[in-house]
Amino acid sequence: xxxxxxxxxxxxxxxxxxxxxxxxxxxxxxxRTLSLADTQQFGILRLIVSDWQKAKEILEKEHCVVNVTQVxxxxxxxxPGGLADVVKVIDHAAVDIEYMYAFTFxxxxxxxxxxxxxxxxAIKQLxxxxxxxxxxxxxxQRFPD
Amino acid sequence: xxxTGKNGDCFHPAAALDYLPSxxxxxxxxxxxxxxxxxxxxxxxxxxxxxxxxxLRPEDIRTLDxxxxxxxxxxxxLRDTYPFGMFASPMEEVVRLHSSSGTTGKPxxxxxxxxxxxxxxxxxxxxxxxxxxxxxxxxxxAYGYGLxxxxxxxxxxxxxxxxxxxxxxxxxxxxxxxxxxxxxVTVICCTPSYFVHMIERAREMGEDIRRFPLRVGVFGAEPWxxxxxxxxxxxxxxxxxxxxxxxxxxxxxxxxxxxxxxxLHIFEDHFYxxxxxxxxxxxxxxxxxxxxxxxxxSKKAIPMIRYRTRDITSIEPESCPCGRTIRRIQxxxxxxxxxxxxxxxxxxxxxxxxALLAVEGTVPHYLIVLTRQKGLDQIEIQVExxxxxxxxxxxxxxxxxxxxxxxxxxxxxxSVNVRLVEPxxxxxxxGKAKRVLDQRNxxx
Numbered sequence: 001x002x003x004x005x006x007x008x009x010x011x012x013x014x015x016x017x018x019x020x021x022x023x024x025x026x027x028x029x030x031x032r033t034l035s036l037a038d039t040q041q042f043g044i045l046r047l048i049v050s051d052w053q054k055a056k057e058i059l060e061k062e063h064c065v066v067n068v069t070q071v072x073x074x075x076x077x078x079x080p081g082g083l084a085d086v087v088k089v090i091d092h093a094a095v096d097i098e099y100m101y102a103f104t105f106x107x108x109x110x111x112x113x114x115x116x117x118x119x120x121x122a123i124k125q126l127x128x129x130x131x132x133x134x135x136x137x138x139x140x141q142r143f144p145d
Numbered sequence: 146x147x148x149t150g151k152n153g154d155c156f157h158p159a160a161a162l163d164y165l166p167s168x169x170x171x172x173x174x175x176x177x178x179x180x181x182x183x184x185x186x187x188x189x190x191x192x193x194x195x196x197x198x199x200x201l202r203p204e205d206i207r208t209l210d211x212x213x214x215x216x217x218x219x220x221x222x223l224r225d226t227y228p229f230g231m232f233a234s235p236m237e238e239v240v241r242l243h244s245s246s247g248t249t250g251k252p253x254x255x256x257x258x259x260x261x262x263x264x265x266x267x268x269x270x271x272x273x274x275x276x277x278x279x280x281x282x283x284x285x286x287a288y289g290y291g292l293x294x295x296x297x298x299x300x301x302x303x304x305x306x307x308x309x310x311x312x313x314x315x316x317x318x319x320x321x322x323x324x325x326x327x328x329x330v331t332v333i334c335c336t337p338s339y340f341v342h343m344i345e346r347a348r349e350m351g352e353d354i355r356r357f358p359l360r361v362g363v364f365g366a367e368p369w370x371x372x373x374x375x376x377x378x379x380x381x382x383x384x385x386x387x388x389x390x391x392x393x394x395x396x397x398x399x400x401x402x403x404x405x406x407x408x409l410h411i412f413e414d415h416f417y418x419x420x421x422x423x424x425x426x427x428x429x430x431x432x433x434x435x436x437x438x439x440x441x442x443s444k445k446a447i448p449m450i451r452y453r454t455r456d457i458t459s460i461e462p463e464s465c466p467c468g469r470t471i472r473r474i475q476x477x478x479x480x481x482x483x484x485x486x487x488x489x490x491x492x493x494x495x496x497x498x499x500a501l502l503a504v505e506g507t508v509p510h511y512l513i514v515l516t517r518q519k520g521l522d523q524i525e526i527q528v529e530x531x532x533x534x535x536x537x538x539x540x541x542x543x544x545x546x547x548x549x550x551x552x553x554x555x556x557x558x559x560s561v562n563v564r565l566v567e568p569x570x571x572x573x574x575x576g577k578a579k580r581v582l583d584q585r586n587x588x589x
Contacts, residue, residue, distance in 0.1 A: 007537035009530050011567050037539050042565055044537060063569040065530050069537040098538055115537065 001123050001135045002070040004052040005113070008045040009065040012038060020045060020064055029055045032139070033113065035101035046101070048073075048113065050140065071115050072123060073134040075142075078110040086112060086131055093125035111139075157306065159267050160274040162414055163469040170470060173414055175209050177442035182206050182215065185448040188233035191222060192450055212419065212440065213428055218452045223253040223393060234258050234446045244292045245392055255294070255392045256446035262301065264443055268398035268412045269302020275403045275410065275469075276361055276386040278332050280307035285325055287335035288366065289315040289575070294396030295366050299334045302398060308332070315339065315575040318346045322354075329358045337364040337373055337385070338578035341510075344380045355382035363388050365397055367578060368456075368478050370495050372502035374406075387476055393452055394439050400474060408461045408473035415443050418474060419451070420460055423481060431462040436481065437474060455481040485581060487515060487522045490559050494580040497526060500552040504545070512571050517585040525562040526553065529571055 010016045017036075024031065030050040037044045049055045052068070059066045076082040083102070090097060098115040105111060111134070116122040126133050134142065165173070183203040185192040195216035196202070205211065223231060232239070234256070241257040257265065278284070284303045288295030296314055303310040313324060315335065321343060324330065333340060340362055347354050362377065365388035377385040389409050390397035399416050400409035411418045420435040421428055429435040437456045441449045457480065461473040479493035486492070494513060501511055510529040515522060526549070534545055542565060549563045572579070 009535050009567060039539055065532055065535045065568055067535050067537050
């Protein structure tokens with residue numbers, strides 16, 4: 001039920017973001033969603049893409065440092081309290097959220113991407129509470145280009 | 146048959162001199178010292194002027210200890226007498242000229258007679274033998290060929306040994322790795338920092354040097370730390386041996402680590418070592434750290450009397466378990482040349498390198514940048530991020546940064562900035578690594 005997320009190390013300098021993005025563009029790899037964590041000196045570009053293995057290979061060939069992390073995608077209705085309900089379940093499961101990001105798709109639906117310290121425990125609890133955890137294949141099918 | 150590298154397997158008659166009884170060795174050294182001082186006094190104006198000024202005559206050298214009365218020679222003497230002012234042989238006897246790169250001023254010129262080249266080859270043979278390298282080995286010589294003494298020095302020694310030499314010179318790393326693999330290379334000669342680059346590049350090419358027949362590296366031409374040796378040995382599965390030399394004395398082959406890897410034996414039948422206090426010039430007792438001073442006992446073209454190497458080391462008081470009677474110096478991890486002074490504290494790049502390697506997972510691609518901001522010297526260490534240390538959270542990278550800062554500060558006792566940079570943004574050297582970028586003069 002987990003998704004492969006690529007993280008790319010970037011120095012916090014003008015033009016740095018273009019490097020990995022252009023490599024993916026040329027290779028015809030689609031970015032499903034992304035987030036960018038930044039500090040004064042460096043940033044981490046986190047990506048969920050159409051073909052993570054190919055993307056990793058291409059980026060590493062051009063000397064990008066790439067890390068693969070397993071993240072959890074959850075689908076929720078896009079309404080007030082949608083996220084709050086999910087976080088409540090996570091709190092009960094006593095797992096920690098390292099970070100998260102979200103995007104909306106279609107109309108009225110939102111997807112949440114979570115990085116948990118214990119993803120398996122989180123998935124178990126979320127599913128037990130009836131939350132829709134989206135697996136890798138379903139994610140690629142349902143979140144269209 | 147693969148050479149196992151044990152001493153007995155690669156005995157070479159030239160190495161017999163490594164085992165001379167001490168009293169014989171000292172008698173030989175004294176004879177040669179008296180002869181070289183006489184020759185330098187007769188043929189080199191600088192020596193004569195300086196000895197005369199001290200009221201010293203060649204015949205005043207009666208014992209080896211008397212060497213301390215002789216004047217020092219320093220690097221600037223070679224520049225001041227550029228190009229041929231230190232020659233003791235006429236040009237028709239000189240068969241080879243080499244020169245330093247001259248990055249810090251005018252280059253220095255070094256010269257060899259036929260006899261000097263033979264001595265040079267013989268000490269390189271003894272160096273290879275001490276590393277367990279023999280005539281069955283295939284040696285890839287990636288030291289630069291040309292004016293730099295490293296390439297040709299190792300080349301002639303390897304040939305005299307009877308090994309198979311590949312004169313590939315430096316650079317073109319992909320080809321180096323291809324040749325290393327396809328030719329079944331067993332010994333590599335290059336700078337340690339270039340070999341670290343080769344390990345990295347091989348991995349990118351999908352190769353693992355640990356699976357190659359390569360078994361020994363003869364690394365020199367720049368100071369390197371114990372930690373870097375461990376890194377190389379673990380990452381490539383070879384034995385990393387330290388070789389010492391300098392062009393002013395002869396080139397590579399002044400000293401070598403034996404298989405005990407416990408200091409470098411100096412070929413003191415040709416190069417007489419002393420350790421002095423760099424501030425006062427007074428001799429240090431064995432075991433005490435100071436500046437290495439070398440006198441060439443048999444060199445003809447340019448005899449060097451008490452040359453101050455600026456390398457910081459000590460003479461090992463104990464004898465070596467390998468049985469060699471020629472004395473050892475400690476591995477040279479620092480040079481007074483490389484030292485920089487920041488906020489009144491003497492810092493050697495090797496100290497920073499040791500700190501970086503102590504922090505788990507950090508490989509030695511780094512650059513020390515010195516700047517001056519509002520009159521205060523700042524030191525920034527740029528460290529390349531590697532897949533091994535990179536994770537997806539900001540906290541883990543900041544943690545890494547913090548650990549490096551803390552480890553360096555503990556060692557140096559001054560505050561530093563650490564900047565994590567993307568891989569391959571720090572320039573790779575094909576020869577001597579450039580570790581320090583001093584921008585203080587531009588900014589002040």
